[in-house]
Amino acid sequence: MNRSRSMGSMAFVLGLFTVIFLGIPWYVLTSPDIDMPWWFKAAILCLIGGILVVLLSVAYEQKKKINALKTEAQIEMEHNILILNSSEIPGREISEILGVAKGHTIFAIWIGNDLSAMVRLILGGELTEYTEMMGQARKIATDRMIAQAEAMDADAIINLRYMTTSVIGSAAELLAYGTAVKLS
DSSP states (O other): OHHHHHHHHHHHHHHHHHIIIIIHHHHHHHOSSOOOOHHHHHHHHHHHHHHHHHHHHHHHHHHHHHHHHHHHHHSOOOOOOEEOSSSOOTTOOEEEEEEEEEEEEEEOOOHHHHHHHHHHHHHOSOOHHHHHHHHHHHHHHHHHHHHHHHHTTOSEEEEEEEEEEEEETTEEEEEEEEEEEEEO
């Protein structure tokens, strides 16, 4: 089921890109019905070409980031920081409050997964594409918060909280924050 949904998403994206990046330029250049000045045709081609270059460069960067995330996920990070969402640590005493440790990230999914999620909005069910996206975002934000607490030489993070905000379209910001403390 997941494979067929991915194939459908890929077909949609491929069709959309074919129409935009091949169909429109071909029609503008070859249609005898359109009487446009040469500079306007050139401007349309430059606009579409510029969009294509930006999309390809973003896709390349995204692929590098995904590979880096997979490598990072394979290397299990070992942290010696205790993380709690309460203000007290049973059996331990807080000797010093170091300040707020925070980590955040902004995540989005590609248009193919976004299309799958839109269909699921109509049919019902869990939006697994967004669930996976927010899980990745939560892990990255938490790791960044822990790294900041380690830099503060903290022993624990108390009052851990997560906050999400919609940024644009299907992009969401996730903020992880808590109080970095030293324990006696």
